[in-house]
Amino acid sequence: MSHETVPAHAPxxxxxFLPYRLSILSNTVSQSIAADYQDRFELSMTEWRVMTILAxxxxxxxxxxxxxxxxxxxxxxxxxxRLVDAGRVDRGIHGSDKRRSVLKLSDAGxxxxxEVAPRARQHERDVLxxxxxxxxxxxxxxxxxxMG
Amino acid sequence: MSHETVPAHAPxxxxxFLPYRLSILSNTVSQSIAADYQDRFELSMTEWRVMTILAxxxxxxxxxxxxxxxxxxxxxxxxxxRLVDAGRVDRGIHGSDKRRSVLKLSDAGxxxxxEVAPRARQHERDVLxxxxxxxxxxxxxxxxxxMG
DNA sequence: TGCAATTGGTTACAGATGAAACTATAAGGT
DNA sequence: ACCTTATAGTTTCATCTGTAACCAATTGCA
Numbered sequence: 001m002s003h004e005t006v007p008a009h010a011p012x013x014x015x016x017f018l019p020y021r022l023s024i025l026s027n028t029v030s031q032s033i034a035a036d037y038q039d040r041f042e043l044s045m046t047e048w049r050v051m052t053i054l055a056x057x058x059x060x061x062x063x064x065x066x067x068x069x070x071x072x073x074x075x076x077x078x079x080x081x082r083l084v085d086a087g088r089v090d091r092g093i094h095g096s097d098k099r100r101s102v103l104k105l106s107d108a109g110x111x112x113x114x115e116v117a118p119r120a121r122q123h124e125r126d127v128l129x130x131x132x133x134x135x136x137x138x139x140x141x142x143x144x145x146x147m148g
Numbered sequence: 149m150s151h152e153t154v155p156a157h158a159p160x161x162x163x164x165f166l167p168y169r170l171s172i173l174s175n176t177v178s179q180s181i182a183a184d185y186q187d188r189f190e191l192s193m194t195e196w197r198v199m200t201i202l203a204x205x206x207x208x209x210x211x212x213x214x215x216x217x218x219x220x221x222x223x224x225x226x227x228x229x230r231l232v233d234a235g236r237v238d239r240g241i242h243g244s245d246k247r248r249s250v251l252k253l254s255d256a257g258x259x260x261x262x263e264v265a266p267r268a269r270q271h272e273r274d275v276l277x278x279x280x281x282x283x284x285x286x287x288x289x290x291x292x293x294x295m296g
Numbered sequence: 297t298g299c300a301a302t303t304g305g306t307t308a309c310a311g312a313t314g315a316a317a318c319t320a321t322a323a324g325g326t
Numbered sequence: 327a328c329c330t331t332a333t334a335g336t337t338t339c340a341t342c343t344g345t346a347a348c349c350a351a352t353t354g355c356a
Contacts, residue, residue: 061304073305073306074305077305077306100303
């Protein structure tokens with residue numbers, strides 16, 4: 001029998017590693033929703049997110065979309081450009097500050113929003129249905145604390 | 149006063165929408181860990197994940213890495229190629245099936261693993277510290293149910 | 297007023313990603 | 327043995343993404 005000279009490696013158990021589990025879960029859920037509207041409307045996830053922000057806060061600037069969504073500035077710029085291009089968002093210019101855009105959903109944009117939003121909500125319900133009411137309350141509270 | 153002809157839009161509240169919250173949380177957590185090793189070792193997240201799998205299951209094929217990690221086949225192929233290139237993983241060929249690779253961490257690979265793994269675990273603890281013990285138990289249980 | 301620093305937004309580039317096509321080997325059925 | 331099908335892994339291509347550089351309008355202040 002020999003002395004232990006090699007340090008014992010301590011491999012991570014990826015399956016139980018929180019960041020990994022979150023990443024898998026998040027991707028699975030987001031992908032299943034995105035799959036639903038990407039083909040039907042040629043709408044990327046970023047574009048959809050911008051649309052939901054504009055649905056809730058009409059007439060805001062791209063900057064405000066960034067602030068409200070934690071999305072990347074460049075990503076928002078590109079998404080808005082495509083949405084304007086597709087006639088789904090109307091872009092105006094702020095009266096007193098010519099740098100600022102003023103964005104809102106067009107009628108076509110609203111039509112898509114009104115079709116996609118309920119389906120997205122349904123997906124969320126499908127996921128949450130795996131939990132009982134007590135677990136849903138805890139999850140909500142835990143996410144708030146983790147993201148605080 | 150007029151009849152209500154326009155249907156009431158029902159915008160999603162992105163801030164409270166589960167898939168969105170998961171996505172933000174997951175990105176925040178994973179990014180903060182990845183930032184730690186990406187610069188110091190020029191190691192991508194995919195490569196690091198492959199390394200953790202090989203640490204736990206030495207002498208497996210790329211296929212088994214895919215199965216155990218839910219990662220994309222192509223992503224694994226590329227990550228392994230880079231790791232082999234960098235001398236962090238040794239690639240052999242399976243005796244009775246020449247298609248199959250046999251992968252394991254090299255000494256250099258283990259050295260990196262042994263430095264990164266504890267730091268990754270520390271990051272996980274940092275995140276979980278925002279919760280009390282009861283919440284941690286619930287979170288674990290909830291993730292299991294959602295991912296079941 | 298004039299000029300440096302800031303801010304809103306876009307562009308350019310470099311790296312990451314995923315679907316599909318491809319190569320090579322193996323397995324299965326006749 | 328022969329031929330079809332399946333599997334391991336790589337390559338290709340088109341798209342996405344993030345960082346940094348950039349432009350134009352605005353603000354702050356000497």
